[in-house]
Amino acid sequence: MTAAAVRGGRSVTxxxxxxxxxxxxxxxxxxxxxxRRLADExxxxxxxxxxxxxxxxxxxxxxxxxxxxRMEALAPTGDTPGDRVASLARQLRVxxxxxxxxxxxxxxxxxxxxxxxxxxxxMATELAALGRTGADAALVLRGLQVHVVSSTLMARAAARNAxxxxxxxxxxxxxxxxxxxxxxxxxxxxxxxxxxxxxxxILEAVHREFTATTAD
Amino acid sequence: MTAAAVRGGRSVTxxxxxxxxxxxxxxxxxxxxxxRRLADExxxxxxxxxxxxxxxxxxxxxxxxxxxxRMEALAPTGDTPGDRVASLARQLRVxxxxxxxxxxxxxxxxxxxxxxxxxxxxMATELAALGRTGADAALVLRGLQVHVVSSTLMARAAARNAxxxxxxxxxxxxxxxxxxxxxxxxxxxxxxxxxxxxxxxILEAVHREFTATTAD
DNA sequence: ACCTGAACACCGTTCAAGT
DNA sequence: ACCTGAACACCGTTCAAGT
Numbered sequence: 001m002t003a004a005a006v007r008g009g010r011s012v013t014x015x016x017x018x019x020x021x022x023x024x025x026x027x028x029x030x031x032x033x034x035x036r037r038l039a040d041e042x043x044x045x046x047x048x049x050x051x052x053x054x055x056x057x058x059x060x061x062x063x064x065x066x067x068x069x070r071m072e073a074l075a076p077t078g079d080t081p082g083d084r085v086a087s088l089a090r091q092l093r094v095x096x097x098x099x100x101x102x103x104x105x106x107x108x109x110x111x112x113x114x115x116x117x118x119x120x121x122x123m124a125t126e127l128a129a130l131g132r133t134g135a136d137a138a139l140v141l142r143g144l145q146v147h148v149v150s151s152t153l154m155a156r157a158a159a160r161n162a163x164x165x166x167x168x169x170x171x172x173x174x175x176x177x178x179x180x181x182x183x184x185x186x187x188x189x190x191x192x193x194x195x196x197x198x199x200x201x202i203l204e205a206v207h208r209e210f211t212a213t214t215a216d
Numbered sequence: 217m218t219a220a221a222v223r224g225g226r227s228v229t230x231x232x233x234x235x236x237x238x239x240x241x242x243x244x245x246x247x248x249x250x251x252r253r254l255a256d257e258x259x260x261x262x263x264x265x266x267x268x269x270x271x272x273x274x275x276x277x278x279x280x281x282x283x284x285x286r287m288e289a290l291a292p293t294g295d296t297p298g299d300r301v302a303s304l305a306r307q308l309r310v311x312x313x314x315x316x317x318x319x320x321x322x323x324x325x326x327x328x329x330x331x332x333x334x335x336x337x338x339m340a341t342e343l344a345a346l347g348r349t350g351a352d353a354a355l356v357l358r359g360l361q362v363h364v365v366s367s368t369l370m371a372r373a374a375a376r377n378a379x380x381x382x383x384x385x386x387x388x389x390x391x392x393x394x395x396x397x398x399x400x401x402x403x404x405x406x407x408x409x410x411x412x413x414x415x416x417x418i419l420e421a422v423h424r425e426f427t428a429t430t431a432d
Numbered sequence: 433a434c435c436t437g438a439a440c441a442c443c444g445t446t447c448a449a450g451t
Numbered sequence: 452a453c454c455t456g457a458a459c460a461c462c463g464t465t466c467a468a469g470t
Contacts, residue, residue, distance in 0.1 A: 011453070011454085034442085045454060045456075046444090046455095047454070050445075056444065107373075110376055113373075114387060134397050135396060137397045138401045141401065146367075150362045150365060150366035153365065157328055160326055172333075177344070178353070180350030181349055181354050185354045227434070227435085228435095250463085263436065263465085263466090271464070272463065
């Protein structure tokens with residue numbers, strides 16, 4: 001079933017182009033996105049894409065813009081400011097985990113700050129409700145961002161290694177003196193747990209220092 | 217002055233090919249490495265590269281192998297185990313910072329675990345001298361690795377943004393209620409300091425728990 | 433053993449031409 | 452307004468041919 005059939009015969013739109021392009025990029029990587037393949041899957045001539053959205057660079061830009069729009073749509077849930085910050089961190093994390101190729105694309109194009117901005121602002125609002133503002137809040141925001149980014153990186157690296165069957169222990173010499181260490185490093189860490197653990201630690205620190213400040 | 221002139225007219229070797237390829241990749245990115253450009257800069261026919269090292273994939277593999285060899289050459293300095301762990305973390309950091317494109321290449325090819333292995337083993341030796349082994353040491357190693365990786369990522373992202381003139385504050389609304397926060401986020405953080413701060417915190421925790429354990 | 437040019441299939445992009 | 456095919460310059464790779 002071609003994309004043209006899906007569209008029921010009506011002509012292609014810019015949105016259709018980006019839909020298909022997004023699927024190719026997320027399923028097979030950025031390199032797999034060729035103008036000819038894109039045109040084929042759309043059931044249209046290559047040059048038609050140039051009419052609707054522009055050249056390959058414009059297509060990739062469009063995909064990044066869509067990712068940024070999705071980031072703007074993230075909204076906190078929960079009753080307390082702490083819960084709401086945590087929910088934003090979790091939503092940011094799953095968005096990053098589900099679209100690794102698009103995130104990489106945004107990073108290559110120096111759109112990372114713009115990508116994080118909406119959650120950063122939403123988190124800042126919650127932190128203000130906790131009495132944390134200024135340079136103080138900036139520190140927490142940076143800490144949360146680093147935590148989310150690094151934990152998603154670790155999780156993805158682990159997932160790729162597992163699926164490739166490249167097991168760590170083979171790389172260590174057989175006579176290494178601390179087999180427990182090798183085993184512990186090879187064990188597939190539960191990165192959801194690692195993430196939640198670090199998140200809780202950061203939020204606890206935020207509350208602790210808050211009550212310490214207000215106790216003065 | 218062509219590369220052939222540098223070599224004084226003698227014919228090209230596999231090492232010469234990788235030297236030039238490494239320069240192109242690190243200076244202009246992986247996409248800039250075309251077989252024809254590589255051949256041009258070597259002053260040789262394209263097909264000659266295929267004889268010496270193989271196709272484009274083999275060239276990139278060779279570059280990654282060189283990076284891994286460099287990682288194996290890292291050696292700790294300092295008198296105490298703590299100092300030696302810190303020196304390894306710092307050396308790892310500068311190696312990553314100086315070769316971002318090659319590191320990205322290794323990451324794409326799932327060689328990240330192999331890349332970190334040598335420092336991980338060297339650090340494990342030092343941690344053992346501090347009485348930390350097994351799952352306990354694995355936790356510290358993971359923590360150190362995450363710290364190095366995330367702090368280099370932040371530092372590079374900041375460097376790229378600064379050089380591109382994309383300043384954060386423009387992205388925030390003018391009437392945002394907490395100008396101190398915006399200013400603090402826009403200020404170019406001293407990432408060397410951030411790195412050292414976190415590194416010291418990790419090592420302090422290692423020592424603290426060590427003395428706590430031995431005090432039993 | 434080493435290096436070459438010719439040739440092939442692929443790519444992004446432009447443009448004049450269609451309806 | 453929308454879509455097309457032809458054409459161009461570029462790419463990775465193979466191969467038969469040179470020395």
